Amino acid sequence: MPPVDRVLDLGKRLPDHSSIVPSIRLARYAGGMPFDPRSIPVDPVASAALARHGLEYRLLDPDDHAGMLAWIEAENRGFHHGRPRDVDRDYDLSVASERRVHGVYDPTAAQPETPVATVDAWPTGLSVPGGRSVDAWAVSAVTVSPTHRRRGIARALMEGELANARAAGAAVAMLTATEATIYGRFGFAPAAKAATITVDRRRTHWVGPDAPGRVHFVAASDLREAAPAIARRAVARTPGEIDRWPGILDRALGLVDPDGDGARSIRAVRYDDEHGQAQGFAAYRITREPNQPGFLEFDFLVAATDDAERALWRFLIEQDFVTGVRARLRSVDEPLPWLLEDPRAVSVTDVDDHLWVRILDPIEALRARRYGTSGTLVLDVSDVLGHARGRFRLTVDDRGRAEVEPVEGTDAAGPGLRLGIQELGAIYLGGVRPSLLARAARITETAPRTLVLADRMFASERTPHLSIWF
Ligand SMILES: CC(C)(COP(=O)(O)OP(=O)(O)OC[C@H]1O[C@@H](n2cnc3c(N)ncnc32)[C@H](O)[C@@H]1OP(=O)(O)O)[C@@H](O)C(=O)NCCC(=O)NCCS
Numbered sequence: 269m270p271p272v273d274r275v276l277d278l279g280k281r282l283p284d285h286s287s288i289v290p291s292i293r294l295a296r297y298a299g300g301m302p303f304d305p306r307s308i309p310v311d312p313v314a315s316a317a318l319a320r321h322g323l324e325y326r327l328l329d330p331d332d333h334a335g336m337l338a339w340i341e342a343e344n345r346g347f348h349h350g351r352p353r354d355v356d357r358d359y360d361l362s363v364a365s366e367r368r369v370h371g372v373y374d375p376t377a378a379q380p381e382t383p384v385a386t387v388d389a390w391p392t393g394l395s396v397p398g399g400r401s402v403d404a405w406a407v408s409a410v411t412v413s414p415t416h417r418r419r420g421i422a423r424a425l426m427e428g429e430l431a432n433a434r435a436a437g438a439a440v441a442m443l444t445a446t447e448a449t450i451y452g453r454f455g456f457a458p459a460a461k462a463a464t465i466t467v468d469r470r471r472t473h474w475v476g477p478d479a480p481g482r483v484h485f486v487a488a489s490d491l492r493e494a495a496p497a498i499a500r501r502a503v504a505r506t507p508g509e510i511d512r513w514p515g516i517l518d519r520a521l522g523l524v525d526p527d528g529d530g531a532r533s534i535r536a537v538r539y540d541d542e543h544g545q546a547q548g549f550a551a552y553r554i555t556r557e558p559n560q561p562g563f564l565e566f567d568f569l570v571a572a573t574d575d576a577e578r579a580l581w582r583f584l585i586e587q588d589f590v591t592g593v594r595a596r597l598r599s600v601d602e603p604l605p606w607l608l609e610d611p612r613a614v615s616v617t618d619v620d621d622h623l624w625v626r627i628l629d630p631i632e633a634l635r636a637r638r639y640g641t642s643g644t645l646v647l648d649v650s651d652v653l654g655h656a657r658g659r660f661r662l663t664v665d666d667r668g669r670a671e672v673e674p675v676e677g678t679d680a681a682g683p684g685l686r687l688g689i690q691e692l693g694a695i696y697l698g699g700v701r702p703s704l705l706a707r708a709a710r711i712t713e714t715a716p717r718t719l720v721l722a723d724r725m726f727a728s729e730r731t732p733h734l735s736i737w738f
Contacts (some may be wrong), residue, residue, distance in 0.1 A: 305368035305390050308435045314428030321419055323384070324373040325428070330365040334381070339371050340364070343386045346411020347446075355525040363515050366390060368432065369409075372421055384413040387425045391436050393511045394625075397698050397728035398638025398668060399504050405433030405628075406510060407443045408738050426454045430628065430655060439632035440696075442510070442625050444737050451624050455653055457693035458621030459700070460508025460732035463600045466615045467593040472585045476607030479579035480542040486549075488521035488536040494546040495521070501572035502548070506599075507637075507697040508623050508732035516736060520551050520568040537583060539576040548576025552584060564593045570735075578607060597622070601731035623734040625693040628655045631672045633696065638668040640698075640727035645718065646675060646684030649692055656689050664725055683715035685722055698728025 306327065315325045328335055340360045344352050352360065367390040371383030388409040393401035407429045412421045433441040445451055448458070495517045503509040518524050522531030533553040541547045548571035556562030564587055571577035581604055585593050600619055605611035627633045630649060644663045651657040659680045663671045685702060687695075691710050694700040702722040705711040713719045 303391050303436065305432075305436065308368070308432050311428040311431045313431065314424045317420065317424040317427075318372055321421075322374070322376065323416075323421070324375065325424070326371050326373055326383075328364075328369040328371055330361075330369070333361075335371075336361055336364060336369070338382045339369060339386055342371070342383045342413065343409050343411055346386060346409075346413065353525075355528070359515060359519065359524050363513060364388060366513060367408075370425065370428070372412075372416075372425070374416065377415070384416040385421045385425060386411045387429060389429050389432060390513070391438060392513075393503075394440060394442060395503055395505075395507050395509045396637035396696075397507045397640075397730075400636055400638065401504070401511075402440055402633055402636035403436075403438045404510070405429065405436055405438035405441045406738055407433075407441055410443070422450070423454075426451070427653070430454065430626065430653065434628055434655065439629040439636065440625055440627050440693075442623060444622055444734070445624050448621055451626075452690055454626065455651060455655070455689040455693065456624040456626040457690040458623070459625040459693055459697045460623035460734045461600045461699065462597040462620050462622035462734055463616045464618040465593075465595045465598045465602060465604065466617065467585045467604070468613045468615075469585065469587070469590050469592050471608075471610045471613035473609040474582055474586065474607060475609045476578055476582070479539070479575040479582075481540050481547065481575060481579060483537050483539050483579055483583045486536050486538045488523055488526075488534060488551065491521055491536050491538060491549055492517070492523070494538065495549055495570070498546055498548060498572050499570050502570045505572070506730055506733050506735075507728050508699070508734045510623075510734065510736070510738065512736070522551070537580065539571070539579045541573065541575060547571065547573045548580050550580045550584060554587070554590060561589045561591050562587075564590050565595070566593075567596050568735075569595065569598075574603075577603070581607070597735045597737070599731055599733035599735075601733070623732070625696055627689060627693050627696060630656050630658070630660050630692065631674070634660065634662055634672045635670050637670070637696070639664040639670060639725045640668070640729075641721075641724040642666045642668075643721045643725050644682060645722060645725065646680055646682050646714070647692065648680070648684060648686045648714070649689060650687075651689040653689075656692070662725075683713070683718040683721070685718060686712040686714060695722075695726045697732035698726055699732040702726060 310327050318325045367388040369388045372385035374384045386409050389407045392406050394404035396402050499512050522534035534551050536551050539548040550569040552566035554562040554564045569580050605614045642664045647660045659675050661673050661675045691705050695702050703719040
């Protein structure tokens with residue numbers, strides 16, 4: 269569970285509704301038009317590294333239908349998924365058309381048109397403390413064929429993506445990981461967790477307040493219009509959440525394959541506040557054996573206000589003829605136990621290091637967020653890959669706003685922290701205290717009591733959380 273003495277500096281807290289700052293730098297690249305992630309040239313270093321193994325590193329054209337379909341096959345195989353159906357291919361094609369998609373090809377393989385490795389990436393906002401957003405580069409679909417593993421292909425792809433992220437002007441790169449042992453070597457660190465919440469229905473007696481609005485059943489297709497705006501506001505209030513791509517809501521609402529078995533059991537509800545404004549929604553399904561009570565599961569509860577969050581939780585856990593409720597990818601810091609007479613009705617399991625963050629530009633990244641208290645720290649950052657190496661003075665004013673400048677020599681004097689790029693990524697969103705990493709001998713304070721200040725400065729008013737896989 270998160271530290272109980274997380275700094276709650278109400279004077280500096282930004283309103284829940286403060287909107288995410290758009291990805292200004294990324295948008296500027298194309299003269300104010302949305303940035304096209306394919307406009308960056310193919311990274312020559314990754315290309316040369318792969319060529320040394322007789323492999324070709326290719327940036328895919330979304331209009332190359334056959335090439336994209338072969339890439340989608342390879343990506344599904346890489347993640348040990350079944351062969352995609354037509355509806356899945358159509359969905360994957362539409363998602364990939366918004367991204368920068370690379371494949372690695374082996375001209376000597378029996379199927380040379382099918383890539384032996386895949387990766388995709390796109391520029392997007394990452395929510396940071398203070399209801400703000402930083403320009404980030406999301407990396408996904410990293411697979412290497414089992415016929416070509418452990419010869420440095422993933423390394424070439426990842427180093428290529430870090431170069432692409434820098435070329436796009438992103439201050440951080442980020443991903444969700446299948447295994448926790450892969451990405452640390454590239455400077456990524458776990459920064460926002462997710463957990464499974466299970467609720468024992470028989471023990472749920474709600475003692476929290478009633479929300480002033482109403483929960484309505486709605487057709488999933490009717491949520492299409494309201495959902496993106498609600499999701500945007502929900503994302504803005506939680507550090508660690510990323511901007512949604514078009515299509516992810518369609519998938520959650522069962523609209524990608526509405527007649528599929530999974531989708532047919534999805535029910536959708538929306539919470540409207542006392543003024544009739546839509547402030548939240550959830551998509552859930554109940555599974556049950558004949559003559560047995562059901563079990564309710566959901567992966568999607570999106571709330572732009574605390575009222576909406578409470579009302580939707582209450583709706584979901586107070587179903588009759590249901591024995592339990594399970595929700596995946598929830599925060600490790602849900603208010604739910606505090607809303608029930610018996611907090612032990614709620615179990616938090618499968619706590620996962622969900623979002624991995626890699627800081628590429630410490631000045632931009634540290635400037636983007638707000639801080640828990642004022643103060644000055646010199647951060648001496650090491651980075652084997654060189655992107656973020658250096659000393660930076662972080663000066664935070666009494667409104668939680670930061671100025672960050674590179675410093676050298678005697679200018680770099682003053683209390684601070686010595687830390688690696690992974691440690692900076694871990695503390696960045698406020699989910700891990702600097703003092704905890706000091707206890708693990710991963711951060712060193714350069715003057716006594718600096719860690720006390722650093723803990724207070726890096727604290728976030730809300731526990732970081734990411735509620736999707738990407
Ligand atoms: C994970 C995966 C992409 C690695 O590909 P790869 O080309 O074999 O990796 P590389 O040869 O480039 O290895 C790079 C480094 O990572 C290490 N590594 C690779 N896979 C690893 C794993 N699963 N666990 C621990 N370390 C791993 C290598 O030992 C190597 O270390 P080094 O550079 O410090 O010597 C590949 O195994 C794969 O496709 N797995 C299935 C899909 C998946 O899990 N993708 C990750 C999505 S988040």
